[in-house]
Amino acid sequence: xRVKKLMFVMLMAFLCGSMASAQDYKxxxxxxxxxxxxxxxxxxxxxxxxxxxxxxxxxxxxxxxSLAYAKxxxxxxxxxxxxxxxxxxxxxxxxxxxxxxxxxxxxxxCESCHGPGSVYKSMxxxxxxxxxxxxxxxxxxxxxxxxxxxxxxPFYKPFNFEEFYAKIAHPxxxxxx
Numbered sequence: 001x002r003v004k005k006l007m008f009v010m011l012m013a014f015l016c017g018s019m020a021s022a023q024d025y026k027x028x029x030x031x032x033x034x035x036x037x038x039x040x041x042x043x044x045x046x047x048x049x050x051x052x053x054x055x056x057x058x059x060x061x062x063x064x065x066s067l068a069y070a071k072x073x074x075x076x077x078x079x080x081x082x083x084x085x086x087x088x089x090x091x092x093x094x095x096x097x098x099x100x101x102x103x104x105x106x107x108x109x110c111e112s113c114h115g116p117g118s119v120y121k122s123m124x125x126x127x128x129x130x131x132x133x134x135x136x137x138x139x140x141x142x143x144x145x146x147x148x149x150x151x152x153x154p155f156y157k158p159f160n161f162e163e164f165y166a167k168i169a170h171p172x173x174x175x176x177x
């Protein structure tokens with residue numbers, strides 16, 4: 001009987017310890033990603049993102065077309081509306097408790113496509129793709145993109161993943177394929 005109790009206590013201690021050390025991945029923001037991903041030798045991914053439409057997603061909510069749509073649908077300010085923010089801002093799409101440095105104004109930033117970087121951001125983890133994937137890194141897939149590029153979008157255009165992915169590609173030349 002004592003052995004069963006001891007095993008039960010040890011199992012509970014293990015489970016509680018595991019839960020205590022479990023962490024939610026947090027969103028760190030493009031400024032943190034920029035620290036490593038803006039060097040010419042690494043492919044200047046940050047500059048490529050900054051020049052692409054995703055970084056300007058919040059600005060697009062101020063376009064005449066967006067403002068007209070908002071007015072027609074009773075949305076006072078699309079830049080503060082949850083339905084709009086879920087696709088126009090990485091930070092606007094996540095629970096505020098998971099924001100650790102990311103800002104709504106960034107628009108659709110690195111972590112929309114690659115997952116929250118709080119754990120995989122360190123160089124020791126990023127050097128090892130498997131380790132990075134185990135620590136929150138995700139690789140962009142058609143399904144990731146279609147969370148926003150879908151028919152729920154009021155300005156939907158047919159989405160061809162391969163074509164659009166090629167337009168925003170920002171490979172790291174230091175990684176082996």
